[in-house]
Amino acid sequence: MIxxxxxxxxxxxxxxxxxxxxRALHGTPPDAPQPTLVVMVLVDQLRADLLDRYGDLFTGGxxxxxxxxxxxxxxxxxHAITETAVGHATLSTGVYPSRHGVIANLWYENVREEWxxxxxxxxxxxxxxxxxxxxxxxxxxxxxxxxAEWLAASNxxxxxASVSGKDRGAIHMGAHTKGYVYWFDSPxxxxxxxxxxxxxxxxxxxxxxxxxxxxHRADTVWSLEVPPASVGRASRxxxxxxxxxxxxxxxxRFAEEGRPEAWWMWWEAxxxxxxxxxxxxxxxxxALNLGRDADxxxxxxxxxxxxxxxxxxxxxxxxxxxxxLRLDRELxxxxxQLDAKVGKGKWTMMLTADHGVLxxxxxxxxxxxxxxxxxxxxxxxxxxxxxAALADGGNxxxxxxxxxxxxxxxxxxxxTREDLMKKQPxxxxxxxxxxxxxxxxxxxxxxxxxxxxxxxxxxxxxPRGSSHGQMYWYDRHVPxxxxxxxxxxxxxxxxxxxxxxxxxxxxxxxxxxPKDLDGKVLTAVVSR
Numbered sequence: 001m002i003x004x005x006x007x008x009x010x011x012x013x014x015x016x017x018x019x020x021x022x023r024a025l026h027g028t029p030p031d032a033p034q035p036t037l038v039v040m041v042l043v044d045q046l047r048a049d050l051l052d053r054y055g056d057l058f059t060g061g062x063x064x065x066x067x068x069x070x071x072x073x074x075x076x077x078x079h080a081i082t083e084t085a086v087g088h089a090t091l092s093t094g095v096y097p098s099r100h101g102v103i104a105n106l107w108y109e110n111v112r113e114e115w116x117x118x119x120x121x122x123x124x125x126x127x128x129x130x131x132x133x134x135x136x137x138x139x140x141x142x143x144x145x146x147x148a149e150w151l152a153a154s155n156x157x158x159x160x161a162s163v164s165g166k167d168r169g170a171i172h173m174g175a176h177t178k179g180y181v182y183w184f185d186s187p188x189x190x191x192x193x194x195x196x197x198x199x200x201x202x203x204x205x206x207x208x209x210x211x212x213x214x215x216h217r218a219d220t221v222w223s224l225e226v227p228p229a230s231v232g233r234a235s236r237x238x239x240x241x242x243x244x245x246x247x248x249x250x251x252x253r254f255a256e257e258g259r260p261e262a263w264w265m266w267w268e269a270x271x272x273x274x275x276x277x278x279x280x281x282x283x284x285x286x287a288l289n290l291g292r293d294a295d296x297x298x299x300x301x302x303x304x305x306x307x308x309x310x311x312x313x314x315x316x317x318x319x320x321x322x323x324x325l326r327l328d329r330e331l332x333x334x335x336x337q338l339d340a341k342v343g344k345g346k347w348t349m350m351l352t353a354d355h356g357v358l359x360x361x362x363x364x365x366x367x368x369x370x371x372x373x374x375x376x377x378x379x380x381x382x383x384x385x386x387x388a389a390l391a392d393g394g395n396x397x398x399x400x401x402x403x404x405x406x407x408x409x410x411x412x413x414x415x416t417r418e419d420l421m422k423k424q425p426x427x428x429x430x431x432x433x434x435x436x437x438x439x440x441x442x443x444x445x446x447x448x449x450x451x452x453x454x455x456x457x458x459x460x461x462x463p464r465g466s467s468h469g470q471m472y473w474y475d476r477h478v479p480x481x482x483x484x485x486x487x488x489x490x491x492x493x494x495x496x497x498x499x500x501x502x503x504x505x506x507x508x509x510x511x512x513x514p515k516d517l518d519g520k521v522l523t524a525v526v527s528r
Contacts, residue, residue, distance in 0.1 A: 034509055035484055037291025037342050039349035040173060040300040040501075042091070043327070044084060044166070044307035045468065047315055047356035048075070048479045054324060057230055061331020062324075065351055065481045068489050070525050072496035075480035077355060080429075080436040080454070080471040081443055085120035087354025087478075087498065088172035088302065092146035094502035094519040096435040101143035102172065103436055104443040115448065118441070121171045126196040128185065136194030137167045139176050143438075145514070146175030147502040148298055154511035157295040161284045163191070165273045165304030169354070173300035180205075180284060184273065184304075186264040189213075191280055204287035205280075212279055217263065222270045224250035226322050234321040235314065241362050241464050242313045250318065269312060271326040274303040278334045282341075291342035296509050301334075302354075303327065314360035314466045348484025348508060350501060356475045357468045361460055370458040372410065381408055382445065389449075398450035405446075405453050414446075414453035429454060432471045482525040484508075496522055 051058075055066060065071075077087055079097050081104050089102035097103045108115050118141065126136035148160045160179030164170035167183040174181040178197050182205060185192040190209040193201070201209075226234070242248035247257045258266035267273065281301045284290065290297040305323060313319040338347050358364075361371030385404035389397055398416040405414040413429060420434045433452050442448045457472050468475045480496055482504070483489075499519030506513040507521040 033485070034296060035291075035346055035348040036293065036295075037285075037297050037299060037338070037347040038505055038509060039338070039347060040091075040298070040505075041331070041349060041351045042088065042164075042169065042173070042300070042302040043351065043353050044169065044302065044304045045310045045315070045355060045357050046306055046353035046479060047474065048073070048353075048477045050315060050320075050324065051479055054233065054321065057227075057233075057325060058328045060328040060333070061335050062328040064332060064335055065483055069351070069481035069483035070487050070489060070492060072480040072492050072494060072522070074493060075352070075478060075496040075498065076473070076476040077478065078432060078435065078476070078497045078499070080432040080452075082355035082468050082470065082475040084166060084307065084354050085168040085172060086436070088169055089120075089142055089146075091352065091354070091498050091501045092148070092172050092175055093142070093144040094147070094499050094513070094517040095144055096499065096518050098435050098437050099144060099518070101141060101438045101441065103438050103441050105168065106443075108442045108448055109440055110448075121168050123194070123196065126194045128188075128192050128194055129198065129201055130190075130192065131188060136196060137171060138194055138196035139171050139174070140196075142172060142175060146173070147505055147513075148173065148175045148177045148179060148300075150502075150506055150511055150513045151296065151298050151509065152177050152179075154509075155295050157293075159288050159290060159295075159297040161281075161288060161290065161298070162300040162302070163277055163280050163284065164300075164302035165268060165277050166302065169302030169304060170300070173302060180288065182280065184264075184268060184277065186262070186268055189264045202287070204283055208280055208283050212283075213276055216267060216272050216276060219272065220254040222250070222252040222272075224318060224322055226318065226325060230321075231318060234318040235316045235360070235363060237318045239360075239362065241360060242317060242319075243464070245464055248313070250322075252319075268305070269308040271305050271309075271323045273308070274305040274323075274327055275330050277301065277303055278330050282334060282337050285338065285341050291338075291347055310357050310465075311462075311467060312465045314363065315357045316359060316363055345485045348482070348487070350483075350505065351479060351481045352498065352501065353478040355468045356473075356477050358458065358460060358466050358470070358472075358474050360466050361458065364458055370456070372459050373463060374410075374459065374461045378410055386446065386449065401446055401449055401451045402453075405451070410455055410459055412454045412456045414451060417447065417450045417452055420452060429471055482522075487525045492524055494522075494524065 083105045085102050085105045089100045093100045102120050106119050121137040123138035123140045124135050128134040128136050151158050160177045162170045162174035162181045165184045170181050170183040181197050182191045182193050237249040239248050254266050309319050309323050364371030389400040402414040405411045425431050460467050500522050503519050504522045507526045
């Protein structure tokens with residue numbers, strides 16, 4: 001039996017320490033037969049246009065989704081800070097970060113007059129199962145209930161499983177349930193959970209960690225499998241802006257690029273991480289008999305390799321193209337396994353991403369567009385703005401910092417937190433920024449000074465590779481494809497947000513959900 005927590009903060013400006021309050025639920029059952037398993041597949045950093053760019057090359061899961069799925073082509077995250085933890089928490093809860101509290105992967109809090117860094121899933125009160133000396137992780141910082149909790153509250157016999165290559169990818173989708181929540185841990189070379197969920201691993205997880213997972217250690221070379229005729233669809237394979245600046249081309253060999261003591265860290269930046277994550281998900285379907293009785297179950301699969309490869313080599317790299325073709329194949333096999341184990345027509349899924357990504361600045365410049373990597377001079381200018389405000393009298397004045405930032409060429413705009421939180425902005429970027437503010441939690445360089453800002457489009461803070469985290473369309477535009485019985489295939493131009501996922505899945509199952517969500521039910525995929 002899964003015990004669900006149904007508490008949330010009463011408002012976006014409540015303190016992080018405020019006890020959750022009860023929240024009303026609503027929902028009506030659909031007329032069509034309900035699926036016995038709903039599956040969420042998140043591909044970390046999968047920008048929506050990549051599925052179209054390489055659409056004719058797909059033959060597996062991506063092709064099936066494109067052919068059989070209902071795709072919202074104008075779907076996006078509608079908040080400013082586009083990071084992994086934020087995207088997962090938003091998809092899970094159906095509300096913006098200003099209400100669920102997970103504003104970034106890492107933020108600052110003022111604890112007893114000292115600034116403390118807080119990672120979105122850190123929890124010192126629990127430990128990693130099997131590693132009692134290691135601090136664990138939990139959804140303690142997530143201030144709203146998620147879809148998994150709504151399902152568990154509606155039917156205590158429903159099972160929840162969430163697996164990912166990252167802790168925050170698994171934990172936020174499992175929300176506050178005590179389900180089977182597992183993520184890959186490179187220091188120990190296994191999929192782990194914390195004592196928040198259970199005191200010992202079930203036998204099927206131990207068997208997977210000691211068997212199928214370890215078989216991956218035999219594969220120490222990542223070779224290019226892209227058909228020769230399609231290689232030119234991606235960027236050139238030799239670039240000082242990729243990888244470590246030296247090993248930027250295929251084949252990638254652990255013997256040349258990795259360190260003996262960190263084998264799994266090299267491995268998890270290859271397509272093998274997602275292959276193993278999908279293998280574990282399929283193992284969970286078998287071991288837990290997911291979807292094989294009348295009580296609907298939920299499986300979340302968050303795939304992380306695309307993000308690590310995108311950061312290292314960029315979204316248009318040959319590495320990313322090779323990864324996507326491999327993932328297409330693995331997803332196809334996974335869908336076939338669901339057909340065989342759960343039954344065709346008995347499961348429904350949605351594929352999306354936690355955020356997008358910016359093209360490599362070098363690729364942008366080659367196309368005649370603006371692309372820029374932050375330089376030491378840029379950083380010095382940013383720091384000088386704060387120093388000037390500080391020298392102008394006591395604590396730095398937020399308004400003075402805003403004025404100083406707006407004079408810099410790399411800054412698109414800046415606001416005081418006070419103005420954003422007290423007013424109802426009309427500027428669309430200010431609206432997105434307001435949705436990423438949570439009282440007592442501070443993310444950006446100037447947040448602790450009471451200031452938020454945005455760079456101009458095309459700016460990357462990394463010396464190589466690419467990144468995300470901004471509020472522009474390239475970081476916010478993600479696929480949103482529903483596939484299952486009763487869902488008509490095709491492309492839908494209707495505007496959709498990632499806050500719409502949770503209420504839509506709830507409506508598909510006919511379970512109750514909170515009345516005060518920011519998201520709405522996407523009626524085109526809910527049979528009535």
